[in-house]
Amino acid sequence: MTITTPRKRADARRNQEALLDAAAAAFVSSGVDVPVREIAAKAGVGVGTIYRHFPTRADLIVAVYHHQIEACAEAGPALLAESGSPHAALGRWIDLFVDFLVTKHGLAEAFRSDSSSFETLHAHFLDRLVPVCAELLDAAVAAGEIRPGTAALELMHGVGNLCIGARSETYDPRRLVALLIAGLRNPPDRPAAARV
Amino acid sequence: MTITTPRKRADARRNQEALLDAAAAAFVSSGVDVPVREIAAKAGVGVGTIYRHFPTRADLIVAVYHHQIEACAEAGPALLAESGSPHAALGRWIDLFVDFLVTKHGLAEAFRSDSSSFETLHAHFLDRLVPVCAELLDAAVAAGEIRPGTAALELMHGVGNLCIGARSETYDPRRLVALLIAGLRNPPDRPAAARV
DNA sequence: GGCATAAACGGAACATTGTTCCGTATAGTC
DNA sequence: GACTATACGGAACAATGTTCCGTTTATGCC
Numbered sequence: 114m115t116i117t118t119p120r121k122r123a124d125a126r127r128n129q130e131a132l133l134d135a136a137a138a139a140f141v142s143s144g145v146d147v148p149v150r151e152i153a154a155k156a157g158v159g160v161g162t163i164y165r166h167f168p169t170r171a172d173l174i175v176a177v178y179h180h181q182i183e184a185c186a187e188a189g190p191a192l193l194a195e196s197g198s199p200h201a202a203l204g205r206w207i208d209l210f211v212d213f214l215v216t217k218h219g220l221a222e223a224f225r226s227d228s229s230s231f232e233t234l235h236a237h238f239l240d241r242l243v244p245v246c247a248e249l250l251d252a253a254v255a256a257g258e259i260r261p262g263t264a265a266l267e268l269m270h271g272v273g274n275l276c277i278g279a280r281s282e283t284y285d286p287r288r289l290v291a292l293l294i295a296g297l298r299n300p301p302d303r304p305a306a307a308r309v
Numbered sequence: 310m311t312i313t314t315p316r317k318r319a320d321a322r323r324n325q326e327a328l329l330d331a332a333a334a335a336f337v338s339s340g341v342d343v344p345v346r347e348i349a350a351k352a353g354v355g356v357g358t359i360y361r362h363f364p365t366r367a368d369l370i371v372a373v374y375h376h377q378i379e380a381c382a383e384a385g386p387a388l389l390a391e392s393g394s395p396h397a398a399l400g401r402w403i404d405l406f407v408d409f410l411v412t413k414h415g416l417a418e419a420f421r422s423d424s425s426s427f428e429t430l431h432a433h434f435l436d437r438l439v440p441v442c443a444e445l446l447d448a449a450v451a452a453g454e455i456r457p458g459t460a461a462l463e464l465m466h467g468v469g470n471l472c473i474g475a476r477s478e479t480y481d482p483r484r485l486v487a488l489l490i491a492g493l494r495n496p497p498d499r500p501a502a503a504r505v
Numbered sequence: 506g507g508c509a510t511a512a513a514c515g516g517a518a519c520a521t522t523g524t525t526c527c528g529t530a531t532a533g534t535c
Numbered sequence: 536g537a538c539t540a541t542a543c544g545g546a547a548c549a550a551t552g553t554t555c556c557g558t559t560t561a562t563g564c565c
Contacts, residue, residue, distance in 0.1 A: 275470050
């Protein structure tokens with residue numbers, strides 16, 4: 114990102130920073146659905162400025178959580194290397210993903226949304242996380258721990274959906290996610306060389 | 310529930326009928342999130358009339374799908390009686406529930422919503438369907454087919470969540486729901502401690 | 506420093522949708 | 536036919552996303 118020819122104006126860069134900070138704070142206090150006006154006010158800019166820097170809400174979300182998404186993506190291979198079994202690594206990685214989703218009000222809802230405003234979010238998750246999930250799935254299949262035939266995208270879609278509505282005292286997605294992962298396991302009647 | 314003393318005015322009953330018909334049609338063509346004005350226009354009434362008859366959107370949804378919800382509830386005991394095993398009955402009943410949800414655009418989304426407007430929907434599902442699910446779960450636990458510890462409400466919440474975003478060509482909740490149900494199984498030859 | 510210009514800004518204005526409210530119309534009754 | 540409780544209609548208000556354009560300003564050049 115060198116400072117080449119088309120350098121942005123200083124105020125533009127300053128406002129973009131302010132917007133990211135304001136959005137991060139607003140997301141924490143009011144969820145990722147926080148009204149645009151509120152973010153603009155917190156950042157001390159007009160709404161037009163938000164739309165100029167981040168054409169869709171998804172762009173803003175992706176920018177705010179970029180680091181955390183990267184960290185999650187990079188944790189995949191690490192877990193695979195250090196965990197006893199691919200299936201255990203998959204389970205732990207999914208836990209990371211679930212933690213990421215449930216600690217951000219409304220992110221799971223946004224992730225599943227098929228509204229066009231969230232295309233960027235979908236695309237980014239697809240680019241960074243689905244391949245990681247696929248790697249873990251493949252390893253577990255190769256080790257004979259789980260049955261083949263489940264696509265990474267499908268699994269992540271399901272996990273994302275299960276995380277919707279977390280935060281309500283009466284619903285903890287982690288148990289259900291664990292059931293889902295357990296459901297992947299090879300049935301014991303099938304002779305498989307896998308023994309944990 | 311007969312038409313006793315406080316009989317409603319004829320035009321009121323007529324409008325309620327018209328609203329139910331219009332809403333049913335609108336739900337099919339535009340999902341249960343269809344704008345209120347659209348339903349009112351289709352029924353040939355003003356929006357005020359909708360709110361008078363159905364204070365919240367959930368009331369309208371419940372009224373429109375009342376028969377189907379009843380049918381689903383009544384199918385539970387029947388399946389339990391005729392199926393080979395409680396777990397099979399549970400699986401088939403969940404399939405019915407999934408079918409019900411995915412054939413109504415947006416119903417799964419509404420079901421999971423914790424917005425106060427949907428309290429009636431929640432309440433009705435809780436009253437009619439959760440006990441049925443609990444009965445099936447208990448029977449399967451008693452038969453030793455699944456592990457105990459999963460609440461009916463939790464399971465239905467999860468299944469409902471998995472059904473969000475169906476209709477998109479690329480996502481079929483049935484496979485994931487099947488995984489979830491499979492995850493409940495209590496493998497007879499594997500001690501519970503082997504779980505990850 | 507002063508100036509020209511392209512870049513960026515701000516927020517009014519418009520669009521969509523839910524919800525309320527009250528003046529008006531009318532079904533049922535005597 | 537008149538009276539009244541009931542019901543109706545739709546204007547009006549509120550919340551929110553999105554666009555648009557007149558105004559401001561940072562930057563490069565003299």
